[in-house]
Amino acid sequence: MKKSFKYIIIALGMAMGLPACEVERLPETSISDQTFWRSEGDLKAAANYLYTFLPGWSTDDVWSDDAIGLASNSISDGSRLAPATDGNYNNNYNLIRAANNIVEKAPRASGNASQTVIDRYSAEARFFRAWGYFALVQRYGEVPLILKTLDESSAELTAPASPREAIFDQIYQDLDFAAQKLPTHTTLGTADFGRISNTTALAFKARVALFEGTRAKFHAYGDPTKHLKAAADAAKAVIDSKQHNLYTGQYFDLFQMPGEGRQNPENILVKQFGVSLTERVITHSYYRGSLENGNMNPTKSLADSYLMKDGLPITKSPLYKAPVASVDVFRDRDTRMSDTFMKRGDPMMTTKPIFDIAPLVFNKTGFMFRKTANIDDWNTQASTIDRPIIRYAEVLVTYAESLFELNGTISDADLDLTVNRLRQRGGVAKLTNAFVTANDLTMRDEIRRERRVELAQEGFRYWDLIRWKTAEVELPKPVLGNFFFKTEFGTVAAVRLTADNYILVQDASFRKFDAKKDYLWPLPINEIALNPSLKQNPGW
Template identity: 35%
Template sequence: MKIVNTIKTILLLSVVVTLPSCLDLDPQDQMSDANLWQTPNDYKLYANQFYEWTRDFSSAVYDGPHSDTRSDLMTSSSYNEYSKGINNIPVSDGNYTGAYTKIRYANILLQKAESYPNPTDIARYVAEAKFFRAYEYFDLLQLFGDVIVVTEPIDITDPKMNAPRDDRSKVVDLIIEDLKQAIPDLPKENVIATADKGRVSQGAAQAFLSRVALYEGTWQKFRTGDVTRINDLLDIAAEAAWEVIDSKQYEIFKPAELGTDAYKYLFILEDVQSNPANIKKDKNKEYIFSRRHDEVIAPIGKNITKNCFANVQWVTRKLAEMYLGADGLPIDNAQSTAGVDYSTPDNEYAKRDNRMTNTLMAPGRKYWNNNASHTTWTDADKAAFDNKDFYPTSGSGYNNQKWATERNVKDEYEGYDFPIIRYAEVLLNYAEAVFERNADAEGNIMDASKVDAALVYLNQVRQRVNPNMPGLTTSFATTHNLKMREEIRRERTVELFNEGFRIDDLKRWKTAETEMPENMLGVKWNTSGDWATWAGKWSPSYSLEDGCLLIETNRVWSNKNYLYPLPSDQRQLNPNIGQNPGW
């Protein structure tokens, strides 16, 4: 039996060794051999391939369609053409063809399942196939809008592949239907066997449903879509997020031992000591669905610490200024008691949301990485090696440390997980969905009690490392002349920074046309007083704008940039496919 199962595994996986750059719908990969689909384990083995399709560090932190490298929050020594708004129509696009190849593989399992004699035995793997089909269609929706919907494995000669694209509403309806059908047949997190940890849970499907419905509900709301449709989508988003909250399966990661550094250490958690409290991955109940890594079995395989530790990610002043003061107010608010003191490089980080120092690196302080790593995990480490005060000599002056380990580990062998979906996002989804459901297009609130009830969950995210920060409420916003929509979006932006959300958020809010063309700025530069130490190490060659380093200019954004262009090879294959507006 072991030999038979091994042969089955080889045959099942042989169809997914490569994902071709062009749409490969050769009928030979339909796996017609009925002997391969005899047991639930056959379906499980086939479904294993789906887990390689999700976002990971390579696509979400490094450059990719959803990466913050394509947003207004970071740049680098060379501009990103998508961020700058000057990308062109490509000859081919693996984002398009790759998604359809994956959808085909999901459809194969679903087709084979139709003739399985005991559907209950394979219900979980059918649900996984529907989840991942929804996942791939959502990616297509975000990038291209209208796309062709196919729900069966078809070959290249099928006339369906020469059809016009389906309206985005049909795509969204399929995604929602797939997820709703999958949810009942997926296990709750707390009953998943140890050997199966990392597989899709009921909570993951519910959380993803909240993401999809919120995305499309707000996309339509800010483009004068049908009101009934908008409200239905926002209701789905809120209800799906609430199901995750009410399940009590997940929680915000905030061990008391890590105090106000819990946010920082969440993202570099491993099963060896990776934080001062020696807390391991099993204490992380925040990651709902993740790409799982391990130094020995499955290292990240990218030079993640070197990439993220004060290196190629040049953070913009826009992000730095988004962090609230410790009083819960924007730093430019007339009633702010924190404000910003630029008299020293370090003072900009004082009396601020602690996520600022959990994410960015204040000049003049000491930091650890995998070259200058912890040994005792106490301040005594600072004397154990030449851990110098940090003063960057390139970039914007704002430097990232999120995703950078502090332990001694070889480059590319870090073993922390990438959160595809985490509980903090669900709480933010819930707050935003309830607010948008109870506010008009201008942000005027119609039912403050419902909004306040939802903001309780947003404040769990805010107060993880800011226990003394006032919570956001409708009365707090009114008292301090705050715009609630702006504050909800601020919270989302700083919490989910560098996880692959910002550019998609700007697109669905339809604010990219305002935010993306703005010049990218760095720190407000000075050379006197306490700035002299830093100025002695670095003489930036940038021009200044309002005293700030002017990092990138000549950025553009037009309506066509809200969607990617369809690649020219696909338009040649299917003349009926059309092209997105403006391209």
């Protein structure tokens, strides 16, 4: 897959559907739309462009209660206004246009490529079209549903937004087609690792359907049962395929080079960067540029969500003791906490090889994220660690949540199939119905907790709060950090503490969420000006 990216530049214009120049006068190095779409190589090259839209590592978790940056952001403090333009809107429509172009023009290769080949790359394009539409409807709600390439005179340019349900129906159609026509993960093998497989389409369908099913349920609209059943069925199909499994190494290594590639069965979809500085597609500086310098710091809220090893939260477990030193925070806890948070003794960076305590001038919560931390990457600022976008672990927690929300219950057998496999990885006692009853817990909260800790730092938390309709409760709370260990943090100017000695990073008065408008994002003003049929979302 990495080698095939050399064709991206050639394919870019073809995939975007740009008009061709005078064909007979093109230089030998140019390709026109009329002479493209002739072979399997052309289709693959065009499809390669779609992969450039896959998201890299980000700091989106600062929108949620899991993390905060060096400064407030307009989403969590409630200060944002409807923007003139928004890359989240335009970039996704660029992806959709490129995908539509491939779906329309792939059949031109029928003289030199089999129907199986044409279907395969059409299926990749339909997967990415579904990806683009989900990203749009997740943010903005109803948007125009465009399933063909347009020109300047197309009536669709001034079409109103399509109903939300119609958009999801189209997403499901595209993903079902992809699941039927794409190769299995095993068939792709090492040579084509990174391309979309049939289980990628199913796993993404499970994500999409869980989002809409729970959102419809808790926001009281539509048909939650339809979507929750689709989520459960798609997740179970991935499980039953036997194409994937959990990584058998350390959880921390999932986000390092040992967790990369075909040999890790947990990888369903990744954003590929490369395998070394000399063999790379692109690079990133996520560790040094976002984590170590404080642009995304974990909160006490996230830290507190990690269970003690007896399976109980810190508020109920007899194992929990108030910390005296910073390492005490991790004692007898889910080991995924130690793999996600920096602790004393962990490798850190070139100028400070061993971590002791987070510098509050950067890591304002007194915590620092550890996933992707790598000294060599800190030094070069050119990491090639891939970003896992869909992991098998997500499929497992999706199946558990969709079953529970669909039926109001979940069996111990299904807990063993899903949540308890992840708890075992963290060294945490099993979750059972009897355990929940005996300890006055709620099954919904424990399933949600498992999702939160397993997928921490991976960009899910904000959208989970949105779909559960709990953002209005969780986001306006004050942001707290670590216990203030004076002998370790030292004398720090202007540090604020709560009465029980936790770092107070941001008062509740600076955290706002308006339930009347903030569950949808504002449409860009320029798009409404270009298309008067579009209506701004309520409250914006």
